Amino acid sequence: MTDASMNSVPVKGSLTTLDARTKKRNAAEKRFKAYGLVAIMIGLFFLVVLAVSILRSGIPAFTQAEVRVEFTLTQAQFDEAESQMLKTKAYENLFIAALQSQLEERSLDVTFDPAAIERLLGKTGSTIREYFRDSPDQIGSTVTFNLAASSRVDGYFKGRVSRDTVVDSRFLKVTDLDLVDALVDAGIVVTAFNWNFLTGSDSGVDNPGGAGIGVSVIGSFFMMLVVLALSLPIGVAASIYLEEFAPQNWFTDLIEVNISNLAAVPSIVFGILGLAVFIQFMHLPQSAPLVGGLVLTLMTLPTIIISTRASLKSVPPSIREAALGVGASKMQTVFHHVLPLAAPGILTGTIIGLAQALGETAPLLLIGMVGFIARAYPEGVVSGFIDPNSAMPAQIYTWASRADPGFYEKAWGGIIILLMFLLTMNIIAIILRRRFERRW
Amino acid sequence: MYDIPHHTQETAVTDVKIKAKDVQVYYGDNHAIKDVSVEIDNNTVTAFIGPSGCGKSTFLRCLNRMNDTIDICRVEGDILIDGDDIYDKRVDPVQLRAKVGMVFQKPNPFPKSIYDNIAYGPRIHGMARNKAELDDIVERALRRGAIWDEVKDRLQAPGTGLSGGQQQRLCIARAVATEPEVLLMDEPCSALDPIATAQVEELIDELRQNYAVVIVTHSMQQAARVSQKTAFFHLGNLVEYDDTSKIFTNPEDSRTESYITGRIG
Numbered sequence: 001m002t003d004a005s006m007n008s009v010p011v012k013g014s015l016t017t018l019d020a021r022t023k024k025r026n027a028a029e030k031r032f033k034a035y036g037l038v039a040i041m042i043g044l045f046f047l048v049v050l051a052v053s054i055l056r057s058g059i060p061a062f063t064q065a066e067v068r069v070e071f072t073l074t075q076a077q078f079d080e081a082e083s084q085m086l087k088t089k090a091y092e093n094l095f096i097a098a099l100q101s102q103l104e105e106r107s108l109d110v111t112f113d114p115a116a117i118e119r120l121l122g123k124t125g126s127t128i129r130e131y132f133r134d135s136p137d138q139i140g141s142t143v144t145f146n147l148a149a150s151s152r153v154d155g156y157f158k159g160r161v162s163r164d165t166v167v168d169s170r171f172l173k174v175t176d177l178d179l180v181d182a183l184v185d186a187g188i189v190v191t192a193f194n195w196n197f198l199t200g201s202d203s204g205v206d207n208p209g210g211a212g213i214g215v216s217v218i219g220s221f222f223m224m225l226v227v228l229a230l231s232l233p234i235g236v237a238a239s240i241y242l243e244e245f246a247p248q249n250w251f252t253d254l255i256e257v258n259i260s261n262l263a264a265v266p267s268i269v270f271g272i273l274g275l276a277v278f279i280q281f282m283h284l285p286q287s288a289p290l291v292g293g294l295v296l297t298l299m300t301l302p303t304i305i306i307s308t309r310a311s312l313k314s315v316p317p318s319i320r321e322a323a324l325g326v327g328a329s330k331m332q333t334v335f336h337h338v339l340p341l342a343a344p345g346i347l348t349g350t351i352i353g354l355a356q357a358l359g360e361t362a363p364l365l366l367i368g369m370v371g372f373i374a375r376a377y378p379e380g381v382v383s384g385f386i387d388p389n390s391a392m393p394a395q396i397y398t399w400a401s402r403a404d405p406g407f408y409e410k411a412w413g414g415i416i417i418l419l420m421f422l423l424t425m426n427i428i429a430i431i432l433r434r435r436f437e438r439r440w
Numbered sequence: 441m442y443d444i445p446h447h448t449q450e451t452a453v454t455d456v457k458i459k460a461k462d463v464q465v466y467y468g469d470n471h472a473i474k475d476v477s478v479e480i481d482n483n484t485v486t487a488f489i490g491p492s493g494c495g496k497s498t499f500l501r502c503l504n505r506m507n508d509t510i511d512i513c514r515v516e517g518d519i520l521i522d523g524d525d526i527y528d529k530r531v532d533p534v535q536l537r538a539k540v541g542m543v544f545q546k547p548n549p550f551p552k553s554i555y556d557n558i559a560y561g562p563r564i565h566g567m568a569r570n571k572a573e574l575d576d577i578v579e580r581a582l583r584r585g586a587i588w589d590e591v592k593d594r595l596q597a598p599g600t601g602l603s604g605g606q607q608q609r610l611c612i613a614r615a616v617a618t619e620p621e622v623l624l625m626d627e628p629c630s631a632l633d634p635i636a637t638a639q640v641e642e643l644i645d646e647l648r649q650n651y652a653v654v655i656v657t658h659s660m661q662q663a664a665r666v667s668q669k670t671a672f673f674h675l676g677n678l679v680e681y682d683d684t685s686k687i688f689t690n691p692e693d694s695r696t697e698s699y700i701t702g703r704i705g
Binding site: 248324332 | 504535541544548550560561614615617
């Protein structure tokens with residue numbers, strides 16, 4: 001019996017040789033590390049693919065083929081054009097004449113069909129007429145017009161349209177491309193940075209060249225102001241009350257469960273709630289950033305409350321005891337000691353909530369923030385909260401659903417801008433966190 | 441040296457600062473303190489000893505109503521400080537805690553400067569009318585906490601940057617800054633090394649001049665060194681309460697004897 005029990009004790013070998021069990025354990029650890037590495041690589045791979053495809057499809061939105069034509073309109077020409085029946089046609093003829101003379105100046109002999117100009121540049125006549133009616137003092141002096149080329153001509157520069165694929169249609173004929181090449185040689189058609197994309201408003205469905213995201217950026221900005229002004233104080237006050245003051249009973253438990261559930265409610269539900277309550281019942285204006293902000297506030301509140309409560313919980317109880325021990329009231333304890341220590345977490349939660357709200361599309365569709373907003377910068381800024389506007393993600397959605405491939409490109413460009421805003425907000429969150437945490 | 445409260449005469453006669461009678465404490469269904477009656481003298485260090493979970497810390501926390509912060513905790517019986525029932529409805533726990541200071545087991549300075557740690561209590565109680573007065577209070581408290589010489593040149597440095605022993609003395613200084621009459625200490629030396637412990641013990645002995653000090657300790661040697669009176673708790677009961685010298689040399693209860701000789705606990 002003693003022998004048997006002696007034998008069951010494993011014989012210890014030298015420390016320098018690994019026994020089978022240790023080898024197995026080490027192998028398992030190595031395998032696990034490899035799994036982790038593979039998982040991270042897969043994640044990184046998709047991130048890179050995403051970033052590259054966004055940049056590749058979106059970068060072209062920031063450039064635009066333009067036709068630069070110097071143009072002089074005399075008073076006599078102005079009066080004559082204004083007296084005609086088809087006024088814009090008269091201006092267009094003047095413009096074509098100017099273009100032809102500039103080609104001749106450069107001793108380039110291109111003959112072109114005047115109708116081609118309309119295919120290349122859209123309705124130039126009305127643009128010119130509008131300009132000179134708005135600023136009559138420019139009549140008689142030389143003005144350089146930068147006219148956005150049509151979507152297909154723009155696509156010709158960006159490789160979207162080529163001579164092999166183009167089919168004669170009322171939008172573009174193959175012969176038009178000869179004219180474009182000649183204009184490029186003459187330096188009249190150039191590719192320039194598209195400022196209008198950053199500052200402008202949405203354009204008609206047949207004019208992707210004129211579409212800009214600027215106005216919807218402003219719409220998003222006003223919405224974020226509303227969200228911040230409402231959700232931060234309400235959310236923080238609610239969390240402080242729930243975490244520090246409220247008694248633990250079935251009622252607070254119920255509230256707690258419901259807040260967690262609200263965070264998981266699909267955003268479109270908030271949208272239809274906003275439509276029913278804010279617009280149909282309270283008669284707030286449709287498509288207004290105020291309503292969008294209210295809906296997004298409802299959506300953001302649970303996020304802020306959950307993160308605020310988590311950061312309040314993470315403040316060590318010894319700090320509360322210390323403050324209570326020297327005779328601070330509960331409220332003094334919270335506001336003098338607990339809240340400052342929880343501030344970094346609250347800020348991070350708030351900014352992440354805001355970022356989430358900034359990228360939200362579905363509720364905006366229901367409250368009508370997808371309207372076509374033709375009013376350009378800067379008039380949109382002046383009175384922002386109750387005027388109809390769009391928002392960045394809704395604008396991107398609108399562009400993506402339009403037929404012209406020029407808009408597809410704009411949608412990607414809009415996504416780049418949206419991502420830049422989100423990135424900026426996250427960087428601000430990180431900086432604020434660092435700064436507040438540095439106070440030991 | 442202080443504003444002498446109107447009831448000093450009374451305490452001078454009886455010399456009893458805190459009088460607890462038939463105190464019961466429940467945590468939910470758990471009966472944590474059973475029928476504890478004790479009288480704590482002024483200008484005396486009273487030690488609460490006993491094995492873990494015997495209720496000594498719980499009882500200590502009843503004396504400044506720190507247990508109020510625990511929802512499920514219920515206290516019955518009377519605890520009188522200078523003749524006032526501290527569990528009376530009219531008593532605001534905030535005022536009580538200004539009068540009954542507390543030092544905790546783990547040093548817990550605020551994550552603020554040394555100066556602000558001390559000045560916080562006086563500030564919220566409006567004890568100083570201007571910066572100079574506040575400076576005075578801070579210096580006096582730090583001197584009384586026996587840490588002034590170590591920190592006087594770096595009052596704006598963070599309190600959390602001090603060593604453990606210094607932090608605990610800072611917490612003691614913070615507790616005395618609000619001019620309490622009773623000082624409760626919940627195992628103040630359990631997180632400290634022997635040298636820091638010796639400094640704090642020396643400080644406790646000095647503090648006895650001005651306060652009724654109640655200290656909870658796991659170390660019987662510490663109780664023997666610093667206290668004049670000792671209370672032995674066991675399973676929620678106050679087993680024996682007498683002069684420290686008597687408890688440690690000639691205990692009446694067999695459980696006390698077993699504990700101090702190391703047979704239980």
